[in-house]
Amino acid sequence: MELVKTLEKDDFVVQTEYYTSPPKWHLGHVSWIYEVVLSKLNTDYEFYSKEFSEYLNSYYRQFGEPRDKGKRGIMSRPTVEQVLEYFQTVNQLVTDFLKKNLISNKANQLLTMGMHHECQHQELLVYDLQHLLADEYRPVKKNSPPTPSKVTPESVAIGGGLYTMGYNGDNFCYDIELPEHKIFLNNYRIDAFPITNEQYLSFIEDGGYDDFKYWLSDGWDAVKKNNWHAPMYWEKENGRWMLRNFLGKRKINPNEPVCYVSFYEADAYCRWAGKRLPSEAEWEKAACWDEEKMRKTIFPWGNEEPNEKNANLLESYLWNTSEIGSYPESRSSYGCYQMIGDVWEWTSSEYIGYPGFKTGFSEYNDKWFTNQKVLRGGSFGTPRMSIRGSYRNFFRLDERWLFSGFRCAQDS
Numbered sequence: 001m002e003l004v005k006t007l008e009k010d011d012f013v014v015q016t017e018y019y020t021s022p023p024k025w026h027l028g029h030v031s032w033i034y035e036v037v038l039s040k041l042n043t044d045y046e047f048y049s050k051e052f053s054e055y056l057n058s059y060y061r062q063f064g065e066p067r068d069k070g071k072r073g074i075m076s077r078p079t080v081e082q083v084l085e086y087f088q089t090v091n092q093l094v095t096d097f098l099k100k101n102l103i104s105n106k107a108n109q110l111l112t113m114g115m116h117h118e119c120q121h122q123e124l125l126v127y128d129l130q131h132l133l134a135d136e137y138r139p140v141k142k143n144s145p146p147t148p149s150k151v152t153p154e155s156v157a158i159g160g161g162l163y164t165m166g167y168n169g170d171n172f173c174y175d176i177e178l179p180e181h182k183i184f185l186n187n188y189r190i191d192a193f194p195i196t197n198e199q200y201l202s203f204i205e206d207g208g209y210d211d212f213k214y215w216l217s218d219g220w221d222a223v224k225k226n227n228w229h230a231p232m233y234w235e236k237e238n239g240r241w242m243l244r245n246f247l248g249k250r251k252i253n254p255n256e257p258v259c260y261v262s263f264y265e266a267d268a269y270c271r272w273a274g275k276r277l278p279s280e281a282e283w284e285k286a287a288c289w290d291e292e293k294m295r296k297t298i299f300p301w302g303n304e305e306p307n308e309k310n311a312n313l314l315e316s317y318l319w320n321t322s323e324i325g326s327y328p329e330s331r332s333s334y335g336c337y338q339m340i341g342d343v344w345e346w347t348s349s350e351y352i353g354y355p356g357f358k359t360g361f362s363e364y365n366d367k368w369f370t371n372q373k374v375l376r377g378g379s380f381g382t383p384r385m386s387i388r389g390s391y392r393n394f395f396r397l398d399e400r401w402l403f404s405g406f407r408c409a410q411d412s
């Protein structure tokens, strides 16, 4: 509710692209998923309204034929007021359930998943608010960015061998982060920082977007079809690249991680630089493995929850990436920084289930095991409670309205 507190009523209804959703839809959909959870815990549960369920079902065919995603913004009914009332009603139902019931394992698991699902939609809502309003959005809270120390982009060497990948903590994780399994890695190097605007600008100025030789065939088609010349939200003004986002229209800051790039662009940059994207196993080992202590941690700095000193996440309220060198305390044992927060990092890995994968919630994660790439680490739009080193996000290869960047790897 804090995210939408300063919106005008008109803002709630608009869908700017087929891949965004209106704010009122996000609010209603989050509540609808809680209704789905309640219905799985109580067979007598009656849904609030058939009409709401039809509008708010994203893609769960077990609950009927979902509506066309691109047309969520053409509906003026249910009204904003009605959706807000629905949101409060379902919140109350969940609260009552938690108060009345001795929580079973199943209920605990499903309701926790409902909350993590809500986190995912908070982040999607932030992407959509940027697309809809950019600097016309007035956040309830906005902090000043941390002061960066001077650093130079470099890479670190990591020894290969068998690495045990996947979540190994005692708290919540999604089914797709399990089971832990061994994977063999060759020796490799990985960048200590995400690729910056300055580095990416060299690629642009060297004709990166004009030469097919850097691009996958589908990527080159996307460049031509979409007329890409730079990351999303970049505009050229009097020969200079500007970026327009929540902070307004500004000159490109050379030291901020590049953001709003697709998998294709990340991949093309790497080829231009004579490097490649890391696989998700390489990324995870660089983030979470401590070679000296022979242990895997939940975060690069250890097992303590993120705070404003080690990660730029939604509750940092910066509404932007922070310059490299801003988070000395984010250091992983191998010497990588800013792996959690700032930008989601594209990897070369296909989004599929790990060997031995078992579904935890049918139709949630598992029906997307095709034509998507994995991103790791979270962004400045990711709620703090929802991120960890083993978290696997996934998007299609040409999507770039999300807060996505990358770092490079190479064989060594």
Ligand SMILES: [Fe+2]
Residues within 6 Å of the ligand: 029, 058, 117, 121
């Ligand atoms: Fe959803």
